[in-house]
Amino acid sequence: MEKSEFVESIKKRTKQLAVDIILLYDEIQKTEATRVIGRQLIRSATSTAANYRAACISRSKKEFFSKMSIVVEEADETLFWLEILNDSNLVSVKHLTPLINEALEIVKIVSKARKSTGTNN
Numbered sequence: 001m002e003k004s005e006f007v008e009s010i011k012k013r014t015k016q017l018a019v020d021i022i023l024l025y026d027e028i029q030k031t032e033a034t035r036v037i038g039r040q041l042i043r044s045a046t047s048t049a050a051n052y053r054a055a056c057i058s059r060s061k062k063e064f065f066s067k068m069s070i071v072v073e074e075a076d077e078t079l080f081w082l083e084i085l086n087d088s089n090l091v092s093v094k095h096l097t098p099l100i101n102e103a104l105e106i107v108k109i110v111s112k113a114r115k116s117t118g119t120n121n
Contacts, residue, residue, distance in 0.1 A: 007056055010109060014049035014071075017078070017102050021045040024099065028091050037090070041081035045103075048074040052110065061117050068114035075110055079103040 001009070022045075025038040048071055055067035082100045085091045 010106075010113075011049075011053060011056065013102070014052045014075075014106060017099065017106065018042075018045040018049045020099060020102075021078070021082075024091070024095055027095075031090070033088070034085075034090050037081055037084055041078060041085070044074045044077040044081060048078055048106065048110075065114060065117045068110060068117070071110045072107065072114055075103065075107045079107055 021041055025034075025042060028034055028038070051067055051070045051074060055064055055071060058064040058067055079100065082096055082103055086093065086096045086100065
């Protein structure tokens with residue numbers, strides 16, 4: 001896969017994960033816990049997608065590394081909230097498993113992409 005195709009595929013995947021999480025939230029039973037967790041989850045998932053897009057137009061390796069650090073953090077937070085929903089049985093495993101798997105893959109991909117810049121200063 002060519003670099004530009006890879007970048008576009010990750011843009012699509014992060015955006016689709018955010019959309020899927022928003023749709024999941026709209027379907028689940030609302031309790032105080034699911035409202036709080038849901039807001040956090042939507043925030044982190046949409047932030048992952050938005051910051052990845054920002055990283056793609058960064059002006060330097062340093063800026064790219066900085067933006068990708070935010071992406072990694074937000075993607076990992078998204079995974080965390082999905083795991084909380086799973087561990088607390090607030091949402092069915094059937095609905096969460098594909099989202100958890102995708103979030104985990106995204107965390108691995110963006111972590112590797114950040115590391116490949118060869119800079120952290």
